[in-house]
Amino acid sequence: MRFLKGHGTENDFVILPDPDGALDLPPATVAAICDRRTGIGADGVLHVMRTKASHEVADQADSAEWFMDYRNADGSVVEMCGNGVRVFARYLVSAGLASPGEFAVATRGGLKLVRIEADGDVRVDMGKPVVLGESVTTVSGHEFTGLHIDMGNPHLACAIGEPVVQLDLGHQPGFDPGVFPTGVNIELFNPVGQRRAVMRVFERGSGETRSCGTGAVATAVAAAHLAGESTGTWNIDVPGGHLTVTLEEETSYLAGPAVIIASGELSL
Numbered sequence: 098m099r100f101l102k103g104h105g106t107e108n109d110f111v112i113l114p115d116p117d118g119a120l121d122l123p124p125a126t127v128a129a130i131c132d133r134r135t136g137i138g139a140d141g142v143l144h145v146m147r148t149k150a151s152h153e154v155a156d157q158a159d160s161a162e163w164f165m166d167y168r169n170a171d172g173s174v175v176e177m178c179g180n181g182v183r184v185f186a187r188y189l190v191s192a193g194l195a196s197p198g199e200f201a202v203a204t205r206g207g208l209k210l211v212r213i214e215a216d217g218d219v220r221v222d223m224g225k226p227v228v229l230g231e232s233v234t235t236v237s238g239h240e241f242t243g244l245h246i247d248m249g250n251p252h253l254a255c256a257i258g259e260p261v262v263q264l265d266l267g268h269q270p271g272f273d274p275g276v277f278p279t280g281v282n283i284e285l286f287n288p289v290g291q292r293r294a295v296m297r298v299f300e301r302g303s304g305e306t307r308s309c310g311t312g313a314v315a316t317a318v319a320a321a322h323l324a325g326e327s328t329g330t331w332n333i334d335v336p337g338g339h340l341t342v343t344l345e346e347e348t349s350y351l352a353g354p355a356v357i358i359a360s361g362e363l364s365l
């Protein structure tokens with residue numbers, strides 16, 4: 098099976114081109130591919146299918162030729178991945194499957210408009226974040242309160258007093274399963290300076306990752322909320338680099354680098 102490897106601010110993905118949706122991808126297979134010792138190693142899999150080859154997103158087939166079937170490293174099936182869709186767009190354009198310029202990608206979280214920018218970054222219209230209230234996480238015995246934000250997938254974004262670099266994110270942080278019955282992506286951030294935040298994330302289904310696009314937007318929303326703002330451009334520093342989030346009244350945009358670094362043959 099042909100595969101490619103790519104990343105967006107070190108949130109890394111194995112890309113599996115499968116236009117007709119012929120591949121069987123049970124969770125154990127995805128987990129084996131993502132294993133960093135015995136597999137290729139990745140935070141998740143971008144399964145590239147023609148939208149019309151999938152029953153799941155049939156309603157998007159008239160608007161988007163390609164469907165990003167995203168899987169977490171543990172094999173779980175996911176609605177949306179912000180960095181993933183940017184790497185997905187980079188792959189489609191570099192493979193000649195989409196023209197540079199703006200085009201739509203189908204996801205379980207709805208249609209996403211992507212664009213390769215003049216500076217080479219990939220930007221995606223992430224839609225309107227939905228703030229659903231407050232909730233609490235526990236990390237190493239410390240409780241942090243944050244905002245529950247729906248980005249198509251669930252997030253809890255918490256501003257914290259101690260430097261995020263000092264946190265131990267080697268274990269699953271605690272969360273309220275009554276609020277997050279399917280799990281949650283947990284962002285911990287320090288607001289630093291004017292519309293800037295330093296963020297770390299513990300992703301549902303993948304553990305700590307070096308970046309998370311949906312999480313960066315959730316962090317920008319929570320940081321803006323703290324600052325008494327609802328619009329503006331936020332710089333989000335993650336362990337793997339730097340993302341830019343623009344909040345508008347009716348939508349949000351995520352921009353940053355997205356690269357393909359390797360390709361090869363994978364035997365399952």
Ligand SMILES: N[C@@H](CCC[C@H](N)C(=O)O)C(=O)O
Pocket residue numbers: 108141169175176177178179180181250251282300301302303306308309310311312
């Ligand atoms: N890294 C992604 C988010 C991937 C999905 C997430 N782990 C979930 O389960 O919702 C991003 O860049 O948004």
